[in-house]
Amino acid sequence: MKRTPLLAAVLWTLSACSGGSFVGGASNAAEEVAHGLGHAVSPIQHVIIIVQENRTPDNLFQGLPGANISKTGLDSEGETVTLKPVSLAASFDLGHNRASFLTDYDDGKMDGFDRNLPEKFHLRPFSYAPASEVQPYLDMASQYTFADNMFQTQQAGSFPAHQYLVSGTSSALPATTYSAADNPYDERQPTKTAPAGCDAPDYSLVATLSRGNGDSGAGVFPCFDRPALSDLLDSAHLTWRYYQHLYGTGLWHAFDAIQHVRYGPDYANVVSPSQTILADISAGQLPAVSWVMPASDAYSDHPGSRSAKGPSWVAAVVNAVGESQYWNSTAVFITWDDWGGWYDHVPPKMYNHFELGFRVPLVIVSPYAKAGFVSHRRHEFGSILRFAETAFDLGSLDTTDKRSDDLADAFNFKKPPRQFVPIQAPPFNPSSDTTSGPDIEDRE
Numbered sequence: 001m002k003r004t005p006l007l008a009a010v011l012w013t014l015s016a017c018s019g020g021s022f023v024g025g026a027s028n029a030a031e032e033v034a035h036g037l038g039h040a041v042s043p044i045q046h047v048i049i050i051v052q053e054n055r056t057p058d059n060l061f062q063g064l065p066g067a068n069i070s071k072t073g074l075d076s077e078g079e080t081v082t083l084k085p086v087s088l089a090a091s092f093d094l095g096h097n098r099a100s101f102l103t104d105y106d107d108g109k110m111d112g113f114d115r116n117l118p119e120k121f122h123l124r125p126f127s128y129a130p131a132s133e134v135q136p137y138l139d140m141a142s143q144y145t146f147a148d149n150m151f152q153t154q155q156a157g158s159f160p161a162h163q164y165l166v167s168g169t170s171s172a173l174p175a176t177t178y179s180a181a182d183n184p185y186d187e188r189q190p191t192k193t194a195p196a197g198c199d200a201p202d203y204s205l206v207a208t209l210s211r212g213n214g215d216s217g218a219g220v221f222p223c224f225d226r227p228a229l230s231d232l233l234d235s236a237h238l239t240w241r242y243y244q245h246l247y248g249t250g251l252w253h254a255f256d257a258i259q260h261v262r263y264g265p266d267y268a269n270v271v272s273p274s275q276t277i278l279a280d281i282s283a284g285q286l287p288a289v290s291w292v293m294p295a296s297d298a299y300s301d302h303p304g305s306r307s308a309k310g311p312s313w314v315a316a317v318v319n320a321v322g323e324s325q326y327w328n329s330t331a332v333f334i335t336w337d338d339w340g341g342w343y344d345h346v347p348p349k350m351y352n353h354f355e356l357g358f359r360v361p362l363v364i365v366s367p368y369a370k371a372g373f374v375s376h377r378r379h380e381f382g383s384i385l386r387f388a389e390t391a392f393d394l395g396s397l398d399t400t401d402k403r404s405d406d407l408a409d410a411f412n413f414k415k416p417p418r419q420f421v422p423i424q425a426p427p428f429n430p431s432s433d434t435t436s437g438p439d440i441e442d443r444e
Contacts, residue, residue, distance in 0.1 A: 043329055044330065044368075046289075046326055048289075048290045048292060051292065051335060053337055053338075054096060054302050054336060054338055054341070055129075055301055056342045057069055057344060058345060059340075059344070061146065061361055065374075075114050076111055076112055076113075088134070088308035092124060098156040098209070101156060110345060114126070125343045134311055135311070136315040137311055137363065140363050143421065144365045145363070145375060145410040147364065149376050150362035151356040151357060151378065151379070151380045152338050152381065153355050153356055156338070156357070159222070159251045160179065163254055166254045167229070168382045168399030169397075169399040172220045178208035178211075179209050179354050181206070181208055184222045185206070186205075187202075188203050197250065197257045198223035198262040199249055199256065200221070202221070205221060206219060211352040214353035228255070228258055228261070228397075229389070233392070236392060239269075241269050241270075241277070242254065242270045242271065242293075243272075245297075246272055252294070253270075255270050273430075275295050278316065281320045286321075286324075294310070295428070295430050302340070311426075314334055322422065327367060328367055334362070334363040334364075335360055335384070346359050351403075355380075379405060389401060
């Protein structure tokens with residue numbers, strides 16, 4: 001029989017316990033975050049959260065003016081290494097589970113990225129995507145706003161990352177208040193990965209971790225029942241959709257792992273395929289909040305996908321918005337779910353034993369985003385949730401969104417909306433796509 005969590009009612013009682021304690025002293029949120037988006041002055045009626053895969057600012061945004069991007073890295077021998085160009089279509093992947101994070105981070109020295117690689121491959125993490133392949137990303141960042149101090153909230157890969165992007169936490173409630181700390185594994189063969197979500201087979205478990213003291217918890221079935229931003233939107237009678245490539249189990253299928261969504265009426269808001277958002281925009285049916293997953297593995301930017309098509313997909317979504325009736329009322333946030341094993345030179349702040357993780361890029365596209373602006377303020381995934389909560393006056397999930405800023409520094413709502421200029425990119429044509437990489441579920 002399928003294992004499922006306890007009743008959702010238990011969750012709401014326990015959810016206040018999900019914040020975790022801090023390492024190295026108490027958090028001074030009043031000094032660390034600045035709020036001020038201002039619901040009364042914001043014309044934003046639509047928020048789009050585009051989530052790509054496994055990149056860092058040093059890897060993806062070399063040469064962006066004004067951004068804190070390093071051209072060199074530090075290897076495990078203490079040697080300075082010059083980053084070299086490597087195609088988005090590279091055939092190899094790099095370690096990006098929690099064990100990889102701890103190795104790469106190396107107690108803040110940021111010198112372990114090559115430590116567990118064979119000598120002949122030890123330079124792989126010290127790479128950047130060539131401008132010829134990522135020019136659409138560079139154009140968006142230089143025309144609008146780029147955040148060079150954006151951090152993935154969690155210290156692991158895709159499954160917990162996507163939970164943070166909808167809930168501000170990966171707490172494995174109601175089974176435990178510990179965090180889901182990695183991608184699921186096969187209970188019968190713990191070194192093998194397993195499907196993620198409420199429809200996963202019974203042998204799927206996910207490791208858990210105490211954010212407060214770092215202790216490992218029991219492996220739990222990857223189906224949770226905690227609040228998500230969707231619940232706040234429902235309470236405010238606002239629409240939302242989560243666009244994903246396929247239905248069913250998947251590391252990028254956040255709501256397939258939240259029981260009251262997966263087995264309730266809200267699952268009608270989980271839509272496949274991802275490019276349905278293009279049709280919804282054209283038909284005048286864009287919801288208030290949209291999460292947009294890659295149109296397929298080939299469009300994800302994931303290392304090992306053997307494809308450089310990610311920028312064409314993201315540009316297709318941005319251009320569809322920019323050329324539609326929604327441009328003057330929309331904010332588009334483009335981020336990457338984890339660092340993917342690529343080098344980055346900026347050590348994250350440690351709130352606790354699982355937060356924060358490494359830097360990831362964040363591009364903000366909106367007629368109200370500051371032109372050519374680089375935000376140096378510290379942001380995290382909760383900042384995107386906080387923006388939506390503030391723009392729509394939703395209240396708070398009381399998870400990491402509560403300590404996060406609301407990205408107000410990236411916007412100027414006192415100026416009239418800027419006219420959209422289309423982003424030049426190769427055409428997005430998934431019907432002709434024959435590129436495929438390793439199975440997403442088998443990657444780590």
